[in-house]
Amino acid sequence: MNAISSVGLRNSLRIFETLMVKNASRVEIANELDLTKTTVGEITKNFIDLGFIREKEKTHDSRIGKPQTLLEIVPDAFHVAGIGILRKQVEGCIVDADGKILRRKSKYYKSFDYNSIINSIFEVTDDLIAGNRDKIDAIAFGAPGTLDSKNGIILKPAKFLEFENVPLAKIFSDRYKVNAWIENDADVAAIAEKYYGKGKNLNSFISIHMEEGIGSGIILNGEIHHGEYGYAGEMGHFLVKDNGTFKYLEDLYGADAILERTRMFGIPDFESLKKAEKNKDKKVIEFLQEIGEEVGAVIVSMIHLTGISTIFLGGKATYLGNTFLNSVRSTIKKYLFYDHEVKVELSTLGDAFVVALGASAHGRVKYVEKVLKK
Amino acid sequence: MNAISSVGLRNSLRIFETLMVKNASRVEIANELDLTKTTVGEITKNFIDLGFIREKEKTHDSRIGKPQTLLEIVPDAFHVAGIGILRKQVEGCIVDADGKILRRKSKYYKSFDYNSIINSIFEVTDDLIAGNRDKIDAIAFGAPGTLDSKNGIILKPAKFLEFENVPLAKIFSDRYKVNAWIENDADVAAIAEKYYGKGKNLNSFISIHMEEGIGSGIILNGEIHHGEYGYAGEMGHFLVKDNGTFKYLEDLYGADAILERTRMFGIPDFESLKKAEKNKDKKVIEFLQEIGEEVGAVIVSMIHLTGISTIFLGGKATYLGNTFLNSVRSTIKKYLFYDHEVKVELSTLGDAFVVALGASAHGRVKYVEKVLKK
Numbered sequence: 001m002n003a004i005s006s007v008g009l010r011n012s013l014r015i016f017e018t019l020m021v022k023n024a025s026r027v028e029i030a031n032e033l034d035l036t037k038t039t040v041g042e043i044t045k046n047f048i049d050l051g052f053i054r055e056k057e058k059t060h061d062s063r064i065g066k067p068q069t070l071l072e073i074v075p076d077a078f079h080v081a082g083i084g085i086l087r088k089q090v091e092g093c094i095v096d097a098d099g100k101i102l103r104r105k106s107k108y109y110k111s112f113d114y115n116s117i118i119n120s121i122f123e124v125t126d127d128l129i130a131g132n133r134d135k136i137d138a139i140a141f142g143a144p145g146t147l148d149s150k151n152g153i154i155l156k157p158a159k160f161l162e163f164e165n166v167p168l169a170k171i172f173s174d175r176y177k178v179n180a181w182i183e184n185d186a187d188v189a190a191i192a193e194k195y196y197g198k199g200k201n202l203n204s205f206i207s208i209h210m211e212e213g214i215g216s217g218i219i220l221n222g223e224i225h226h227g228e229y230g231y232a233g234e235m236g237h238f239l240v241k242d243n244g245t246f247k248y249l250e251d252l253y254g255a256d257a258i259l260e261r262t263r264m265f266g267i268p269d270f271e272s273l274k275k276a277e278k279n280k281d282k283k284v285i286e287f288l289q290e291i292g293e294e295v296g297a298v299i300v301s302m303i304h305l306t307g308i309s310t311i312f313l314g315g316k317a318t319y320l321g322n323t324f325l326n327s328v329r330s331t332i333k334k335y336l337f338y339d340h341e342v343k344v345e346l347s348t349l350g351d352a353f354v355v356a357l358g359a360s361a362h363g364r365v366k367y368v369e370k371v372l373k374k
Numbered sequence: 375m376n377a378i379s380s381v382g383l384r385n386s387l388r389i390f391e392t393l394m395v396k397n398a399s400r401v402e403i404a405n406e407l408d409l410t411k412t413t414v415g416e417i418t419k420n421f422i423d424l425g426f427i428r429e430k431e432k433t434h435d436s437r438i439g440k441p442q443t444l445l446e447i448v449p450d451a452f453h454v455a456g457i458g459i460l461r462k463q464v465e466g467c468i469v470d471a472d473g474k475i476l477r478r479k480s481k482y483y484k485s486f487d488y489n490s491i492i493n494s495i496f497e498v499t500d501d502l503i504a505g506n507r508d509k510i511d512a513i514a515f516g517a518p519g520t521l522d523s524k525n526g527i528i529l530k531p532a533k534f535l536e537f538e539n540v541p542l543a544k545i546f547s548d549r550y551k552v553n554a555w556i557e558n559d560a561d562v563a564a565i566a567e568k569y570y571g572k573g574k575n576l577n578s579f580i581s582i583h584m585e586e587g588i589g590s591g592i593i594l595n596g597e598i599h600h601g602e603y604g605y606a607g608e609m610g611h612f613l614v615k616d617n618g619t620f621k622y623l624e625d626l627y628g629a630d631a632i633l634e635r636t637r638m639f640g641i642p643d644f645e646s647l648k649k650a651e652k653n654k655d656k657k658v659i660e661f662l663q664e665i666g667e668e669v670g671a672v673i674v675s676m677i678h679l680t681g682i683s684t685i686f687l688g689g690k691a692t693y694l695g696n697t698f699l700n701s702v703r704s705t706i707k708k709y710l711f712y713d714h715e716v717k718v719e720l721s722t723l724g725d726a727f728v729v730a731l732g733a734s735a736h737g738r739v740k741y742v743e744k745v746l747k748k
Contacts, residue, residue, distance in 0.1 A: 005410070006408050007408055007409070007410070034380050034381055035381070036379070036381070146711075146712045155712075156712065158711070204602060216679075218679075220599075225594075225680075225681070226681065227680060227681010227682060227683075228578060228681055228682060228683055229681060229683065229712070229714045230681075231678075231681055231712065232679065232680060232681030233679060233681075234678035234679065234681075234711060235678070235679060237674075237675075237678040237709075237711040238675040238678060238679070239671040239672075239674050239675055239709055240615070241614070241615040246671055246709060248711070297613040297620055298613075298675075300611075300613050301611075301612040301613055301672075301675065302679060304605075304608035304609070304611040304612060305590075305592075305606065305607060305608065305609060305612070305676060305679060305680070306599075306601060306606060306679070307599070307600065307601010307602055307603060307604075307605055307606030307607075307608075308601060308602060309601075309602055309603065335611075335613055335620060337532070337608060337611040337622070338520045338529075338530060338603070338605065340603045
């Protein structure tokens, strides 16, 4: 095959990504992606030759009137490890080319120095690989930003500074002899939402990932939106006024800041917070309403700026219950400048594993890109 | 010609837009837009057949080694009227296909009822057309949102409610027997910045338009970003805290709110405010610093969310001088979460005419689209 053009590469990846969401016929793909049938035919032939996709049984599409051959991803075409580097633990999984989870593994860091963290990541990766019947073809990471995803370097991760300036991709590609990529944790959480969660058939949405940092991934016309300096969606660094002083949102309502406040009324962790919300503990309810108002106000500004009106709340947000969710919703309803539908829902993908899962989906796309560029 | 495909239409418009910025050879266009030479050849041939573009003298590109034929837009291919509907006046111009301004006209509304406003717009349009040697082929408007640009209806314009639910495009296409389109005022100001101002060779930037409303147009990869409900960039509806209560930014620092404050120290309009800033009037300086901090803090949040780091400040911002600009810049420098270059500059396109100018550029693209779709 000749060197692929950048247009051809982009179209190829869009087709593979479409098949990551669902099996589809060539005609359906052409319609959905606004490509000619010739282009789709050429690209899918190439993918079939590579062994990445194959024809499935025929289906009958009543609009077209004749049976269509569905295309599907070949599960064993390749295997990818997805690793989520969180601030307290590492989460990992291995998936096949079609996204089925083959193995999972996680580990809390023993301490928070660089060596302890990197060794935990090695252990999880070793264990994932050792238990997988086939070798893996790539590793992809989700990690707190800022990071240089082009060169695979974690730069200056907020609230995780022991892991500053780590050339993660190189360390792992050297050790495991496979390609490795990194991406922002909130971005891969949004990618997970797109392939496994509530974002499956949506063109545009914002996925908010509330941990110690509060990030968001912006899916715009089916693609993750990247800024000019390797970050975007940094809602945790929205400026909000606290007693007349500007503070970052995540310094007031990041997971650590929330627990610092709840400890004052005897609640040490998010599981206990979840229980207290269910038991309608008055102080807890008031505090959760406050978080909902402040985070909700930032979401209003985000909706007004982006014009995107589907929002998923993930990470530790899933522990804050309906009190928080309803407070976010009523704040949006109160302040939306123009009356239209806004959908705000909690993610159902879990608070920590979602980063590993999203990283694996990102890795599948990056691996296909790598092969096509060869 | 066969019905154009949506891919073909998009590529055609991208090529025309490139020539709206500068004359370029087919090879340069292909490289810049990442299109094949065949595609560029077919599309430019079609434009030449339509009489929209023509070959200019040959130039020598040292990287390619042989003379390249430059393409340029044929100025008299069509004429478009651009009309800016502001809250106190209407501004208008006629431009040729290559964007040269042939006529200008403006008029303050006598009163603020619907009839007075629409008659002022008719007068300006009549006068523009009467004085133009050729007939015009289209009219495009920039107006305060929200609006339904697809159907040409002004819906619910903030601080301009006498002009609610006005089917502007239909009124003008009926009266003048030409196509008419409308677009958000801040969006067309950004379009003006792209074709006439500091955004000429930039891929992504945010153009802020400070009037009674504070809007912004987001240019993302060369295209204006539209939200799902016909708005985006609504920074005037960012929520900011004022004495513990959420307010919209534009209710605190829109042009009318600014003058309400300055009247308390005897300054009735923006010209006087500009003079007072130059004379270093202490109260004025303090107030301008306050505006710079509050608007600057919102800009910080916008940069963090979009990852876009080139910002132009237009509209009434151009009257607020270096005191305001420096306060915005130092606020950004203070709170940017990750150290990188940010460019913040005042627009040089003027505070009111920019809407008419941007509308005319928008109208040129819409007119070409209309002809291609025929």
